Amino acid sequence: MDPVGELTVTRVRPLTPRMSRVSFTAPAGLVHWPDQQLKLMFPRDGTLPLPPSDGDDMRWYQAYLAIPEKSRPWLRSFTVRRHDPSRGEIDVDFVLHGAAGPAVRWARAAAPGQVVGRSGPAEIYRKPLRAGDWYLFAGDETALPAIGSLLESLAPSARALVFVEVAAAGEEQPLSTPDGAEVRWLHRAAGESVVGAVRAASFPAGTVSAWLAGEAGAVRTLRRHLVDERGIDRREIDFTGYWRKKLTQDDAPTEEDMAEAMERLELAEETG
Template identity: 45%
Template sequence: MSTPDTLAFRFFSLHVVRTRRLGPSLVRVTFAGDDLAHFHSGGRDQSLSLFIPAEGRTEPGVPVEEGENWWQAWREQPDGVRAVMRSYTLRALRREPDEIDIDFVLHGVGPDAAVPAGPASRWAARAKAGDRVQLIGPAVTDNRAIRFRPPEGTDLVLMWGDETALPALLACVEALPAGTPVRAWVEVSDAGDVQQVSTPADAEVTWLVRDESCAEGSPMALGAIKQAELPPAAKPYVWIAGESGCVKTLRRHFVGERGIERRQVTFVGYWRRGLTEEQLRELPED
């Protein structure tokens, strides 16, 4: 991982203002802080790096004072001190007062969870007003961590995402111009996680409650998309984000079977099945 671009990105010291449970698997955490006056983003799928305190600590161990050397200094901190870093997307930015929302998926939280919760899920499940975090976010409105960029002349927007992509997907749909034709498919693990979508766009959002007994990644979403009759479009744009294996499968469908040009497809792997974010970060770049 590279250090944050001193022109486009910077550290923000933030604290929790409030939390809101959105469903069995989702919680929204609202953050504030004086630094947010310098937070600027013009994109709806803005990527962020969030640092939360190590277990048992109240402050995130991030050596911000090291400047461009913060990454190496952070890596060298001992276990139990070093902050946990996780990648998220911005759900909303508001002014007067300055606040941002980040939606967390609560993997493994609860007595009936099939897998143990990770550190970010545990933190989000019990977050309370005043809890402190660090964030690497944008200092300029247009930056490289924004991926949703429909080209001029786009006459159909196609989208897919799982829970991890849900905040970005909904924010993008909500911000599209009035009348824009949109077909979106969203996978969630519980029917209680389905959310209302309010947008001026001409949007049809299909919610799919995942069958956790299926070993293959996203067969339900792929089947639904293959069966979908799409309106004719001269210049479609596709945005797919979530689990890496599912993203690759759906990209092959849109490009290989639907015949959509590769340059009209934006695809982002937010996570990879079977790997923690630390393990994924250690993999060589494709």
């Protein structure tokens, strides 16, 4: 599969008042896995110049930065929620939050036939879940596509605790879960939060494989809680800050962002 290419919209449908599902033509040769990440490129000035990749998963980004800023597509990261080989489609879910950035503006007007650029998915970023006696998934609505795909990958006998923070009850979605999974929805409108719920939760016995994603500050707080207060080995926690309050992916990384990135690299080296 070419690392860089175009995706064409085939279908658009609402999931909740604040989330929309967009189906695209699947890239030729796609191999799908849970929590599969890809980057989408949205037209800035009505055109869509794509960087040449030369078949290299990493070199394309330098070519992307070389595109003049006034026409360089906006770049945002997403999760492939589902791959349907029979239809030749992939699904990507968009959170239609209040801050109308380029991805949100595009998603609100998305229609069949429209085209975006993509980079990935790349096998180098594939991260299978660590084995554990039970699983902990925690995040906000931006983490829902990944959480949904991870739950669907678990064995029918798997045990899992799932915490999802959404705006209100109308944002809850059906999730396919093993019989041993418990999903707890937290509603910001009612003053509930994923951080507070995880802190207050009773955990099952046994070793845990934890997965955390969502707003970067909340993810860092949750991870510190699991390591410092629950005594969980940091190597058993997969964590990603998807977004930052008052900042976008176009803004420079903060010192905390850089420290988190370095720790993720160190953990990757430790775990092989």
